[in-house]
Amino acid sequence: MIASDFDPASFEIVNVVDTCAVWNLVSSPTLYNSARAAGLKACVTGFVQYEALVKPRTSPTAEDAELVARASKAISTKEITVHPLDIEDLQDIEVLRARKALGRGELSSIVFAKKVNIAMLSDDRKATTLAGEVLASKSRATTTPRLLGWLLFYSHLSIADVEVVVQEHQAMCRPLEPHFRRMVEIIEGYMRVARGMGGGPRPV
Amino acid sequence: MTFDTSLFASKLSRYRAQFQLDVDDFVRLTGIKSDRVCALEAGEVKPTGDEVLILADVFKCDYRFFISSERVAPFEETEELFRRHGNALTREDRWAIQEFLHLCECEAFLLDVLGRHPSVAPFVYVPKDKYFKRDGANAAKALRAHLGLETRQDITDVFDLLRRLGLRVFRRSLQNSEVSGLFVRHPIAGLCILVNYSEDVYRQRFTAAHEACHAFLDTDQGFVVSFESGSSKWSRDDLVEIRANAFAGQLLLPDDLVSELPKVTWTLDNVTTFANKVRVNPVTLMFRLSDLNLIDEATIKNLRRSVKIPIEAKVDPEIGTGLTPLQAERKLRLLRLGLSAHYVGLCFDALQEGHVSKGRVAEMMLCDERELQGVAALFGRVLS
Numbered sequence A: 001m002i003a004s005d006f007d008p009a010s011f012e013i014v015n016v017v018d019t020c021a022v023w024n025l026v027s028s029p030t031l032y033n034s035a036r037a038a039g040l041k042a043c044v045t046g047f048v049q050y051e052a053l054v055k056p057r058t059s060p061t062a063e064d065a066e067l068v069a070r071a072s073k074a075i076s077t078k079e080i081t082v083h084p085l086d087i088e089d090l091q092d093i094e095v096l097r098a099r100k101a102l103g104r105g106e107l108s109s110i111v112f113a114k115k116v117n118i119a120m121l122s123d124d125r126k127a128t129t130l131a132g133e134v135l136a137s138k139s140r141a142t143t144t145p146r147l148l149g150w151l152l153f154y155s156h157l158s159i160a161d162v163e164v165v166v167q168e169h170q171a172m173c174r175p176l177e178p179h180f181r182r183m184v185e186i187i188e189g190y191m192r193v194a195r196g197m198g199g200g201p202r203p204v
Numbered sequence B: 001m002t003f004d005t006s007l008f009a010s011k012l013s014r015y016r017a018q019f020q021l022d023v024d025d026f027v028r029l030t031g032i033k034s035d036r037v038c039a040l041e042a043g044e045v046k047p048t049g050d051e052v053l054i055l056a057d058v059f060k061c062d063y064r065f066f067i068s069s070e071r072v073a074p075f076e077e078t079e080e081l082f083r084r085h086g087n088a089l090t091r092e093d094r095w096a097i098q099e100f101l102h103l104c105e106c107e108a109f110l111l112d113v114l115g116r117h118p119s120v121a122p123f124v125y126v127p128k129d130k131y132f133k134r135d136g137a138n139a140a141k142a143l144r145a146h147l148g149l150e151t152r153q154d155i156t157d158v159f160d161l162l163r164r165l166g167l168r169v170f171r172r173s174l175q176n177s178e179v180s181g182l183f184v185r186h187p188i189a190g191l192c193i194l195v196n197y198s199e200d201v202y203r204q205r206f207t208a209a210h211e212a213c214h215a216f217l218d219t220d221q222g223f224v225v226s227f228e229s230g231s232s233k234w235s236r237d238d239l240v241e242i243r244a245n246a247f248a249g250q251l252l253l254p255d256d257l258v259s260e261l262p263k264v265t266w267t268l269d270n271v272t273t274f275a276n277k278v279r280v281n282p283v284t285l286m287f288r289l290s291d292l293n294l295i296d297e298a299t300i301k302n303l304r305r306s307v308k309i310p311i312e313a314k315v316d317p318e319i320g321t322g323l324t325p326l327q328a329e330r331k332l333r334l335l336r337l338g339l340s341a342h343y344v345g346l347c348f349d350a351l352q353e354g355h356v357s358k359g360r361v362a363e364m365m366l367c368d369e370r371e372l373q374g375v376a377a378l379f380g381r382v383l384s
Helices: A019-027 A029-037 A046-054 A062-076 A093-098 A104-116 A125-134 A144-153 A159-171 A177-194 B005-018 B023-030 B034-041 B049-058 B075-084 B091-113 B132-146 B158-164 B201-217 B239-252 B255-259 B268-277 B282-291 B297-304 B325-336 B341-352 B358-364 B369-378
Strands: A014-017 A041-045 A080-083 A119-121 B168-172 B179-186 B190-196 B223-227
Touching: A014 A019, A014 A104, A019 A029, A019 A041, A019 A046, A019 A062, A019 A104, A019 A144, A019 A159, A019 B358, A019 B369, A029 A144, A029 A159, A041 A046, A041 A104, A046 A062, A046 A080, A046 A104, A046 B023, A046 B049, A062 A080, A093 A104, A093 A125, A104 A119, A104 A125, A104 B049, A104 B358, A119 A125, A125 B358, A144 A159, A144 A177, A159 A177, B005 B034, B005 B075, B023 B034, B023 B049, B075 B091, B075 B179, B075 B223, B091 B168, B091 B179, B091 B190, B091 B341, B091 B358, B132 B201, B132 B239, B158 B168, B158 B201, B158 B341, B179 B201, B190 B201, B201 B223, B201 B239, B223 B239, B239 B282, B255 B282, B268 B282, B282 B297, B325 B369, B341 B358, B358 B369
Parallel strands: A014 A041, A014 A119, A041 A080, B168 B190
Antiparallel strands: B179 B190, B179 B223
16 A cells, blocks of 8 residues: 655645545544645545445444544535536546446546546555556555655654554554554655655665 | 436336335435436436446446446346236345345456356256156256266255356345245346245255256246245246256256165154255155155155254354354354355455455445455455
8 A cells, every 4th residue: 555656745635535535534633634734635526425424334333423424524514525427437448447346436536536637545455556547647546644644744743643643543443554654664764864864765 | 428318217217116216215325316316217317427326336236237228237137027026025135136136247257357267168958858847857967967977976065066157156035935046147147046045055955956947948038036835926837947846856866866775664764864964855855755756655745744954953054163153143144145155255366366446345245345354354364
């Protein structure tokens, strides 16, 4: 999920977010509020809105209910905006080819990112790989750990804040803690280089 | 590619009718407002791309079904099936059948991307005998020969054997216990068999073999629904069903195997013991003995009412061992949805090999993405 070629300077602030990444984004209020304050513009497709807020869950937990409430609030206050797709967007040959390899939320997000020429935020390896191929540049396919890296690199969050982010994220039973920690290592490496102390990021 | 608004409107309203969804139900399921639903069904407006994806998600089909005229979903088959057997299939059963067809389509895709093709050449048998019962038995003998089975050989795992022939086989619970199984010819997934998981595992083996006969010999029909022999829907005059029973009996209990049984007076004990050994119900064994004149009608009549293998003795081998009661209960719930070890294995293999995303695997396993870790653990897999 975290590539060694991650360049915080190339992180794009306008992102369409797939369902899984919506949960990861709102799982930590510290991460989410910091990202918004730093200028992150997050949007979702109409399908992702349905998947996150309407689709019945097979065995919902208290954490699910909390995440749904947070996503619902973010959407209703337009912190996260919702955008529709056209039928023609689904008839794109590349999209048709990818349709059986991706979930519908991931697919709709790639389609929208391609259509309006913005980045896509997803925490699935296959989805980000395909997004990297379909979108204008590889850096247009990004992840929640990369968002964290961007916030750390530009000091919107401190290394000490990461513990709070991890705690909040884990309290919602989300799975990115190892990836967050790896990103901290990468950013610390960049910072050492920037301060002239040597020792770049460890390849991953 | 031009979009046909009238065709879309017709598909939407007919799908809603198939699943007996009124507008309120539909609004609750999709989040699409009622006036919008009416306008879409009247062909007054074109759907958005999101709405098309939502409908594909709700109706468990490829979204291309709604935006093209290609036959990518067994829509006509289910429409006719639900129309003809409307009284026998509850709304829940209709959804169960739709999910089963979704699993079949996903399995076909998974086998394709994983490069796993049927290990046995396709079996072809042209019905040739006007005497249906004999034709069923001959077809089973031909299939056993095609598979290279010895004439006395018992079949340990009939589900696996049928999958190796390229059939899609899923065991799924239906509310109506009178339906033992069904066969559907899917335009993408091919020959698909649903076995009612609500029945005991020995009966499920027989049903799988019975439905296989429909798949091989009744392919000109889009679907066949099989009812329990005690059901009001079952008819002694239905020759196709009689042929399928003869096929299943011969496939699971071939003549040579039955003929080799000790020539004894059949009692409750020895019928039960032998039936248990070859994993069939005693009634099936007695019918096969009767076919070969190895038991008389009076004995069958006498034993039939009392002979029974306790349900706890008929263990589903897929549940496995070493699970806590809670885990076993969760696994049973998944098995009842049709998620066999075979199918779950394909899903996780495709994920591991990078063919599909986790979101797609969740869709294919009828669950949420966050549940995947737990499902993986129940089936002895690790999700990285």
